[in-house]
Amino acid sequence: MKKVPPSANVNKNTNAQRAHGSTTDLSLKPARAGERVPLLRLKFFSNPELLGVVRSAVCALSESIGFSAEDARAVIRSVDEGLANVMRHAYSGQRNLPIHLTCWSVASSLPKGAKAAIEVEIADRGIPMPDDKLNAPPPRELRPGGLGLEWMRKSMDVVQHTRKGKTNYLRMTKYAM
Amino acid sequence: MKISPRRMEKATIFDVSGDIDLANSPEMRKTLLTEMRDKKTPRVIINLTNVRYIDSSGVASLVEGLKVSRDLGLRFILFGLSPAAREVLQLSRLLKIFEIHEDEEHALA
Numbered sequence: 429m430k431k432v433p434p435s436a437n438v439n440k441n442t443n444a445q446r447a448h449g450s451t452t453d454l455s456l457k458p459a460r461a462g463e464r465v466p467l468l469r470l471k472f473f474s475n476p477e478l479l480g481v482v483r484s485a486v487c488a489l490s491e492s493i494g495f496s497a498e499d500a501r502a503v504i505r506s507v508d509e510g511l512a513n514v515m516r517h518a519y520s521g522q523r524n525l526p527i528h529l530t531c532w533s534v535a536s537s538l539p540k541g542a543k544a545a546i547e548v549e550i551a552d553r554g555i556p557m558p559d560d561k562l563n564a565p566p567p568r569e570l571r572p573g574g575l576g577l578e579w580m581r582k583s584m585d586v587v588q589h590t591r592k593g594k595t596n597y598l599r600m601t602k603y604a605m
Numbered sequence: 606m607k608i609s610p611r612r613m614e615k616a617t618i619f620d621v622s623g624d625i626d627l628a629n630s631p632e633m634r635k636t637l638l639t640e641m642r643d644k645k646t647p648r649v650i651i652n653l654t655n656v657r658y659i660d661s662s663g664v665a666s667l668v669e670g671l672k673v674s675r676d677l678g679l680r681f682i683l684f685g686l687s688p689a690a691r692e693v694l695q696l697s698r699l700l701k702i703f704e705i706h707e708d709e710e711h712a713l714a
Contacts, residue, residue: 476626476627476628477628479626479627479628479660480624480626480628483624483658497688498688498692501688501689501692502692504658505660505689505692505693508626508658508660509660509661512626512627512660512661512662515627516627575661575664575665575696575697576660576661578696578697579661579693579696579697582696583696
């Protein structure tokens, strides 16, 4: 078999990548307004020991699309609280039930001045969050509990709970200014 | 998350490290409350210098510690807050509720 010099291989691969446009395909940010780039999809079990793993992934992802450390912390905090609610309430502490987390980089409706945006969806098939909890005002007195939802609402630009069929969806969007 | 008490004559310092979240905040809560109720050291100090992340269940445990300290007549002090910890206390309007110091020296002063 004829040996191919290493440099020839590199050139061949680079040309192939160019031919298929893989350089732009690898971009994590939308190229045009209206584009929504899927970035990450994780399926994992409702075990609180996994929260740190998910936080690490979402932190790295947020920073890689242009979020500052402070904005990335806001995203991580909200994802973590959303997942903790699923584990604690929707799944009543059972550790072996499925949770789906999906993240997109979005550019469809960036407000003026925003340089990036991330959209996160958490889906589970547990008990839906009761309306009275969703609509409860922030806790006023000094007491444990009830903080997570308030943190999510203060940390993200959009927080929306919905249910379709037997699936609960929490969708959150954060703009990096 | 790791938590270990350092006992002094008039103060107990809890050195906490790692991430405090749903997986381990019950352990932190139990360690704090048991020590406070058993020893009743006049000053309970939480060293958060090496805490990278704290979730709402962790903050709830600190709130419970503060309430128990008030019931027992103890001082409950935090120091070494990371930006992440400071942000969540700010979001919860708790920055002025807790006694917070920059470092151990000031917490013991």
